[in-house]
Amino acid sequence: MTIHDTKLTPAETCTTDPRSPYLGVKNLTKKFDESTALDDVSFDISKGEFICFLGPSGCGKTTLLRCIAGLETQTAGQIIQSEKDISWLPPSARDFGIVFQSYALFPNLTVGDNVAYGLVNTGAKRREIAEKVDGLLKLVNLSAHKSKYPAQLSGGEQQRIALVRALATSPGLLLLDEPLSALDAQVREHLRREVRALQKRLDVTTIMVTHDQDEALTMADRIVVMNAGKLEQIGTPREIYEEPATPFVARFIGETNVIPLAEFEHGHARSGRCWLDISQAKSADETAPSGTDVIAVIRPEDVLIAQKDCLNTVQTDILDVEFLGDHLTVHVHAPALDSDRLSVRISKQQALTLDLSAGTRLPLCLPSQALRLLNAT
Amino acid sequence: MIASLRAPRQALDNDGRLMRLFLLGYVAFFLVTLVLPLYALVSTGMTDGNGNFVGLANFRTYFETPSLVRSLTNSFQVTLISTVIVTFLAFAYAYALTRTCMPFKGAFKLIALIPLLSPSLLAAIALIYWFGNQGVLRDVMMGTSIYGPTGIIMASVFWTFPHALMLMITALSVSDARLYEAAAVMKTSPLRTFLTVTLPGARYGLISAFIVVFILIFTDFGVPKVIGGNYNVLATDIYKEVVGQQNFQMGAVVSTVLLIPAVIAFAIDRRVQKSQRSALNARSVSYHPKPNRTIDTCALVFCVLMSVIIFGIVGMAQFASLVKFWPYNLDFTLKHYEFNSAGVGWFAFFNSLKLAFWTAMIGTPLIFFGAYLVEKPPVSGPLRPFVHLMALIPLAVPGLVLGLSYIFFFNHPLNPLVVIYGTMGIMVLNTVTHFYSVSHLTAVTALKQIDREFEAVSASLKRSVLHMFFRVTLPVSLPAVLDIWAYMFVNAMTTVSGVIFLYGASTILASVGAIHLDEQGASASAAAMAMLIFYASVVVRLLHAAISRVLLKRTQAWRLAK
């Protein structure tokens, strides 16, 4: 194959494969003056998926969302929607609905007029518009508030109005920037379910930005985990939780114990004065671990109280105990390991059989199959 | 190759193209009303009487003429003294209004704003009736004359007081209550709290007020013209060079000399305000004063005193315009309101109303939409910051300088716009430009309070930016729009310096008429004319309040919804 052969025009490369992604982000980079807000981010989204961008604040989630909407222009990279390159299109030429954290409801228009805002210029008749508005308001149980002003509604109600306003024009892509973060905990939980149900019902491809891992884990089909402008991992909530690809993901999602590893020999690895059996440990990449930049991670709920047949038994001393309702988290000191602090999650029942006062000896088991090996860098 | 080297840009949609076109329109507007006239002014200063380029020769002449240089030092002298006094008084008054539990705060605030409603020369005329050679209180002058620096300083303090006060009130109202609580917890003495918390917190406001007042007084023409006597300042020099001696070159040179300190002061002020913005944060808690008998009483006494002075000035102008022959015959008469002297009549007053009306009608939409373009729709590139900068520059350009520059630019034989020379049109254009900046800032502030995502939502719903503007932005900003209208109207009524070179025989204005009446020795008529302006301003302000109220009630139900 010569170099010329690979130079296909876009039209030729675009096949009409039904499984081709609905939205493709390719090598997206965004620089603000000096700082890099997005660094070579790539991923694909299928039609009808619910995607969460998850990461600490300032990691570039909003910037990524705004690039997809055309509200920011990328420094480099491409965005493909429905097989069309939209990278340089203005927002008005793209197909999306958007809900901001502030809701951005028009304060001087009634709820009904807010929802109808985008419908009026679709050429629909007045009666059709009124029917559509009624239908949308019914969808979120807010029909009674049609002629009220936004300021007369609660935060959660305003939120839902903003949602149906964005959905009124039946966009192919729904973008939500921390839509629930301004609400109190109870309303938030209720709305999570409602947003998700609405999304499933309308089958609209959705991207939601959040810094709340519970929100992402409970709502998303797939999660895009970001850190400092880089994409760390994309996967289902289960994959993200059980098979973190990087130490950042392991630490950011849920709680985790990190054990630095040094030497590797015959399916064992040394940490401090302990040799751990890692023969059944899973690894993010398939190559055998080596060098000094490898860590093992294990979730607190996977750490067991040591039985006789445990291979990786570690002696520890209890530091303190946190009572968390349905379970307890015990923090222990493990002098033999390189990481001298571990967390163990135990049930209430189990706690009854143990002496958990500070300073007590507690032998723990780190099951080989529950360990996950990651490159620390 | 070239195409790949250039960074790609987002394609413009129809809205984007339209907004860019509008922005270009504003660039053209500022070119015609600001940049080219100022260029014409500065370049005229570098030519001789026959239009030959002579470089800085005129400036050398200027600095070698002792009488002209004396005006420069005079200007600095009276301006600095007045500015220090105003800043001090306004700070004390603002402190009383914001930091004490003195009664009648609302009334005192309204009273303090009274000087805004009259031309600056009203104070000068009134002071002459109080302290002049035949004044009521001439004995307290102990033989010195009110004509000259003393009079200029007193009148300047009067008319710039509300300008400084408003800035000061803003600066003092934003202070953070938490700092005072901290100081109280640490048992800090009131004086120490004042020195370590209050003053530093208000320092940006103080600096800003100082600079704004400095520019106002440094460039004012009405006051020194009426009460300056033989004491010349830059502003009166320009008038004398141009009107008296027809020496346009020297007029341009003096204008440039006047312009430079104003521009420097303006630049300093912009910097100060930038740093102020970053010094505030959203978590600050607003401060509520606690009663303190001594302080509250002192504040009350001070505010009463200031109010008496304000009423004394305005009241004297009113009184003097209603008596037969000051000070010998104090019988009531309306003859000073007949204005049957040469060239000035009631038509001057109606001209002023016309000018004010058109300035407000044209200026308000122009300025508000300009601020919208600068603030809201996403047009990248240098156009928006450029228009914003242009919109602020009039703040630094003295009215007299702007007016003179219009002579050079619009009266140029090659300028097709020469047709508006000597008409009401050129005065409207000049006045809109002269008062552009403050209104622009008012509009920008109002627009900043509107959710910045509205345009994005609207675009995602495929509605045009203009639809968004008329359906949401404009209704939501209606109070600010009405404020701008009233501000433009009142300023157009009271301005002297901007239009003194631009009126024609049939378009003479009330404020200019007052100057001429005073020049002719008809100071009672001058006072009468100034009072007419004052009452017109009062009426417009009252109308503004009433209309705002009705309109807001009718169209802004959503504001009251809670």
Ligand SMILES: Nc1ncnc2c1ncn2[C@@H]1O[C@H](COP(=O)(O)OP(=O)(O)O)[C@@H](O)[C@H]1O
């Ligand atoms: N308009 C902007 N100008 C300069 N820097 C920006 C701008 N918007 C965002 N940033 C920077 O980009 C980074 C990512 O911001 P953002 O996307 O808002 O983060 P997140 O939404 O994940 O909290 C931050 O460091 C932020 O300071």
Ligand SMILES: [Mg+2]
């Ligand atoms: Mg964000």
